[in-house]
Amino acid sequence: MTAPAQTRSSADLIRAEEPVLAHNYHPLPVVVARAEGTWVEDVEGRRYLDMLAGYSALNFGHRHPALIEAAHAQLDRLTLTSRAFHNDRLAEFAERLAALTGLDMVLPMNTGAEAVESGIKVARKWAYEVKGVPADQATIVVAADNFHGRTTTIVSFSTDETARQGFGPFTPGFRVVPYNDLAALEAAVDETTAAVLLEPIQGEAGVLIPDSGYLAGVRELTRRKGCLFIADEIQSGLGRTGRTLAVEHEGVVPDMVLLGKALGGGIVPVSAVVARRDVLGVLRPGEHGSTFGGNPLAAAVGTAVVGLLETGEFQRRAAELGTILRSGLSDLVGKGVLGFRARGLWAGVDVDPAVGTGREIGERLMREGILVKDTHGSTIRLAPPLTITAEELVGALGTLEKALK
Numbered sequence: 001m002t003a004p005a006q007t008r009s010s011a012d013l014i015r016a017e018e019p020v021l022a023h024n025y026h027p028l029p030v031v032v033a034r035a036e037g038t039w040v041e042d043v044e045g046r047r048y049l050d051m052l053a054g055y056s057a058l059n060f061g062h063r064h065p066a067l068i069e070a071a072h073a074q075l076d077r078l079t080l081t082s083r084a085f086h087n088d089r090l091a092e093f094a095e096r097l098a099a100l101t102g103l104d105m106v107l108p109m110n111t112g113a114e115a116v117e118s119g120i121k122v123a124r125k126w127a128y129e130v131k132g133v134p135a136d137q138a139t140i141v142v143a144a145d146n147f148h149g150r151t152t153t154i155v156s157f158s159t160d161e162t163a164r165q166g167f168g169p170f171t172p173g174f175r176v177v178p179y180n181d182l183a184a185l186e187a188a189v190d191e192t193t194a195a196v197l198l199e200p201i202q203g204e205a206g207v208l209i210p211d212s213g214y215l216a217g218v219r220e221l222t223r224r225k226g227c228l229f230i231a232d233e234i235q236s237g238l239g240r241t242g243r244t245l246a247v248e249h250e251g252v253v254p255d256m257v258l259l260g261k262a263l264g265g266g267i268v269p270v271s272a273v274v275a276r277r278d279v280l281g282v283l284r285p286g287e288h289g290s291t292f293g294g295n296p297l298a299a300a301v302g303t304a305v306v307g308l309l310e311t312g313e314f315q316r317r318a319a320e321l322g323t324i325l326r327s328g329l330s331d332l333v334g335k336g337v338l339g340f341r342a343r344g345l346w347a348g349v350d351v352d353p354a355v356g357t358g359r360e361i362g363e364r365l366m367r368e369g370i371l372v373k374d375t376h377g378s379t380i381r382l383a384p385p386l387t388i389t390a391e392e393l394v395g396a397l398g399t400l401e402k403a404l405k
Contacts, residue, residue: 010029010031028371029363032048038050038061038387040062048371049369049371050385051372052382053385057262060308060314064265064387067265067301071297074296080296081296082292083289087294090299093300093306100306101257103253106272106280107280108293109260109271109293110270110290111149113150114293115258115259115272116232117149119195122288123197123279124194138192140174141189141195141196142197143180144178147199148234156172156174157174182218186221186225193227194227194228195222196222196230198215199233199235199236200231204375206375207343216252219250231256233259234261234271239314239386244309244315255275255276256273257274259273262305265304267301268301318345319344322342325382328397329349332401336405338352345382345386347381348380351378352404355378356378358375361378361403362380364403368399382396
């Protein structure tokens, strides 16, 4: 008989995973058993400061009291109806999420990849029914080094060969241009273009922040060319960069925003396509759906998440603590750090390869009680919960300095 997890060591649990779990991840060798706020604890009781926050899924920390309360209350009432019936939590969720983003309508889904896939479908249907693109000729322009998910359609327009190799044949209908290059984008958009799909900040690529004016330029270009601007804010949105949405740093309102990760508060998977009424209005009954999308539990937690953001507290915290993060990283440039990019509480840190790979730095930090995750090469990402204190953040930066030595 398999022993209960709580009686097995971290090493035992890691070994037990090897023969029974698909090897699609290479996690750090830490086995988390409990968490609260910005801290997690492994099965042996060792504590770690979480500086990754589930790739922004835990923007409000682990087990935020307001979110746990909302989930508990809904668990005692109703968890699922499917969309075959209405439920009493969905209308408020959609109303408040639309208002928060400055858009009109919401299509609730579950995972970020589902939101992206749904956005692609809606954009194509809009192109055929509203723009008048000939059937099956719609194109979508995307940026190189993007990360929008792992489905077969999404990896079809990835430029990451690790994500693509062995998964063809690939879905047609996408044009890839360099990120942060308005001239290349303009050259790729034509009468068949349904949409331009971009991350306002490219997270997986190393928190790449475009030049000032780029997003405003994308907005102007898409209006002029008569196609949609779709902003994938699944990682960058919901307070992470010091604004509700990262596009707000340039005063931009896209035609469609894709949300996920933090929308579920780290409790349940919740995602959404939020768009103008004339865009999402192209969908009719039977053309798209999800058994779990918009379920009462997800709607209750999502509404509580929106409630936290409506106060503006977390956006302010990300902006204010972001100054500490940038200052601390600036002090490390030339001391093991080649450079960094940061906005709000989100940073990509390029470590000198002579000091170590991103993986090696992550392992050193883990041994010192700090959890981060590497991305490509020697780049690590920092994305702590927005509930982190200034003291915790300064302490983490001090530990990073130690690990770089």
